[in-house]
Amino acid sequence: MKIAVASDHGGFGxxxxxxxxxxxxxxxxxxxxxxxxxxxxYPDIAFKLAEAVARGEYDxxxxxxGTGIGVTIAANKVKGIRAALCHDVYSARMSRLHNNxxxxxxxxxxxxPGLAKAIVxxxxxxxxxxxxxxxxxxxxxxxxxx
Numbered sequence: 001m002k003i004a005v006a007s008d009h010g011g012f013g014x015x016x017x018x019x020x021x022x023x024x025x026x027x028x029x030x031x032x033x034x035x036x037x038x039x040x041x042y043p044d045i046a047f048k049l050a051e052a053v054a055r056g057e058y059d060x061x062x063x064x065x066g067t068g069i070g071v072t073i074a075a076n077k078v079k080g081i082r083a084a085l086c087h088d089v090y091s092a093r094m095s096r097l098h099n100n101x102x103x104x105x106x107x108x109x110x111x112x113p114g115l116a117k118a119i120v121x122x123x124x125x126x127x128x129x130x131x132x133x134x135x136x137x138x139x140x141x142x143x144x145x146x
Contacts, residue, residue: 001124004058006032006049008042008071011064011108014116018062021117027124030058046074053102054080061103062120068107075103079144087111092119096126098133
């Protein structure tokens with residue numbers, strides 16, 4: 001599994017913690033920026049990562065901004081992306097099991113690194129259940145393709 005990871009300046013610190021965690025776990029990733037706390041526009045970061053995931057260059061993506069809200073909204077504008085804002089482990093698990101979320105978003109000013117790492121770990125190990133949930137994902141995709 002190859003993961004794309006990106007943040008704006010508000011999520012930079014937490015992104016660095018998540019990257020250390022991925023390295024410790026031996027999970028392949030690419031850091032798509034930003035590379036400092038210098039202000040950047042979160043849509044630019046979110047679109048770059050989401051488009052790469054949608055093209056299949058990465059299996060999944062992790063996006064972080066100050067609250068997680070902005071990157072979620074932006075990423076979900078990219079066709080084929082199902083970005084889920086998760087600030088607890090249960091939501092992270094369910095975003096994969098039922099929604100087949102391919103981008104995890106979090107707020108670097110909302111949660112700390114310990115919880116964020118637990119969320120990422122659960123999100124990466126959870127697999128989509130399919131079945132009745134696939135029918136719902138298909139409805140979303142069909143609407144997206146109108």
